[in-house]
Amino acid sequence: MNKRLLISILALGWALTPLLIAAGPRPNILVILADDLGYGDVGVHGSRVVPTPHLDALAASGVRCTSGYVTAPICAPSRAGFITGRYQTRFGFEHNPRVGDENKLGLPAGQQTLADHLRTAGYATGLVGKWHLGFSPAYLPQTRGFDDYFGFLVAMHNFILEREAAPKFEAAYSRNMIYRGRERQKISGYTTDLFTDEALAFMDRQGEKPWFLYLAYNAVHTPLEILSTYGDRVPAEITDPDRRGYLSLLIGLDDNIGRIRTHLRETGREKNTLIFFFSDNGGAGRKPFLSYNTGNNAPLRGDKGQVLEGGIRVPFFVSWPGTLPAGANYDKPVISLDIAATAIAAAGGVTPPDLDGKNLIPFLTGEKKGHPHDTLHWRLGPQRATRSGNWKLVDWRNFAAKSQSGWELYDLLADVGEKNNLAARHPAVVAELAQAWERWNEKNIAPRWQGSSTEDPTAPEFRPNPKKSPATSRTVPR
Ligand SMILES: [Ca+2]
Incomplete structure (x- = not known):
């Protein structure tokens, strides 16, 4: 090797060493999102209907934010707020993309996502599960900062997939329309299990490179399909078929949270992975409104779709063993906007000045005593x-x-x-x-589109569809 080049390389290494030591290893960042999960349906919030041991253990491994909020009581705006770290009303993403026009609507191109920021910081980025921020090519996850994508694009999807069944891509509810990258894939299985399989494979593909994985399960949103593996564990005294369907989805979600944490432990990543778990909005507990799923938000009032606490306060856990305290509760208000600010800071990235969230780490460790937010x-x-x-x-x-x-x-x-x-x-x-x-x-703009007449109770001409959300019991071999 050229002697001068060798000296340059050694000098560069010497110059960078203190920086690397000071920064320490950068954590992997895992955001696990549930869909329409009620505040009162997890064990740590007092539910005794079905056990949720793995969600409870995840909460116990870190900090349970008992006043953890999302930015909207419905799916897509809440996700737009989380993924940008900005109030979605700043850029007009106030309503779910309207049925029939969804291919024209999505997260505005000028908005950067958490995946963009972490990719810039040198992270591998992946999304597994529900997107719901646009499904025309300009809006797909791969154009919004994600290297890898496996999941579905719209509001809701069937759980029980059959390779041979005909796919159907409806405006809001798709069947057998799972994408890998930009290609649709014929696949059999149960989405909650499949999404976990993909999540574990994503982690294992990255080697030593730090990664950001956004794992967005469709559980426990409608349709309330029952896979017998999980449905058989719902107590017999619960007879309402819709409630049985919801609880079967919850048991499947809980089991899969356990699989994720076991894998992190077995692969030595537990202490180097910062995990956020939350639900995109509250449970939909009122028939026939807004994809009714029997979710229970007790002791909170209100449901999905409402800005009462039941719509916007959700199960919200932050776990980073060795860095955050274990088994702690934090009651000062925090919000999903904080996830981007926290993750970028933990990754040593550059925090954009227009983020609305705060880095929660010093608050959750107790280093900072005040409120993260004066107002939300x-x-x-x-x-x-x-x-x-x-x-x-x-x-x-x-x-x-x-x-x-x-x-x-x-x-x-x-x-x-x-x-x-x-x-x-x-x-x-x-x-x-x-x-x-x-x-x-004053800093918000007008909505870029209005809500749907059948799906958004805030739409002026709203007409609820009482036929939605039937529970169906089916058996699929594992
Ligand atoms: Ca939702």
């Missing part, structure tokens, strides 16, 4: 909400009456179920928080 805000059509400290100011949608509540004020520390409206007693607090919401709203 929500807007979905006519619905509005602000959280500040213990106060929640909310103007929510009554779907049955097709009316807005007007501003109501709740003290969530004393009244997490939002039962006792204190607006009349504290007009100054109402005025102050309403002003804070208006100031935040």
Whole structure:
């Protein structure tokens, strides 16, 4: 080797060494998303209906954020907020892509995703599962920062796949339309199991390279298909077929969370993987509204689609063994927007100035004592909400009456179920928080599209479809 070149290489190595030591190994980042999972349906939140030992163990391995929020009570806007780290109303992604026009709609091209940022930081990036942020070529995951993709593109998908069955690509609900990369693949199996298989294979492909995996299960969204492997474990005393379907999906999800964590442990990655688990919105517990799945948000009030706590406060766990405390609870409000800021900081990446989230690590370790956020805000059509400290100011949608509540004020520390409206007693607090919401709203733009008449109860002409969400029991060999 040329002597001068050798000296240059040695000098470069010497110059970089302190930097690498100071930075330490960069963690893998795993975001596991459940779909429409109720706050009250996991064991650590008090459910005794079916055990969720693996979700409970994941929570116990790190910090359970008991006031963990998402940015919208419906699927796609919530995912747009999480994946960009920005309030989705900043860029007009306020509603689910409208049925029939979805091929024209998606995450605006100017918005960078967490995958973009982590890829720039040198991470391998993968998405397994549901996308729902656009399904024309310009919007596909591979154009939005993901090296690898396996999953489906739209709002919902059947769980039980059959290689020989005819595929159907409907506007919102697809059947047997699983993509690997840009190609559709004929495949048999159960999506929750298959997505885990793909997730483990993705991890194992990366060698020593740090990776970011977004694992977006379709459990426990409708359709409430029952695979006997899991359905047989639902207690016999539960007779409602829809509830049995939902719980079968939950058991499948829980088992697969166990598979993920076992694999991380067995491959020596446990301490070097930062895991976030959350649900994209609350359970859909009211018939016939919004893909009703029997989800239980107790003790919270409200459901998917509403900015009451039941729609936006979700199971939210952060685990990083050795770095974050284990078995801890954190009750100060945090939000899915924080995941991007936290992940980029942990990866040693460059945090863009326009992110709305905060790096949670110093808060969750106790290094920082204050609140990560002075205020959090929500807007979905006519619905509005602000959280500040213990106060929640909310103007929510009554779907049955097709009316807005007007501003109501709740003290969530004393009244997490939002039962006792204190607006009349504290007009100054109402005025102050309403002003804070208006100031935040000044930076939002008009929705790029409106909600669907059959799927979005905030749409003016909303007509719910009572035939949705039938539970079906089927057996597929493993
Ligand atoms: Ca959802």
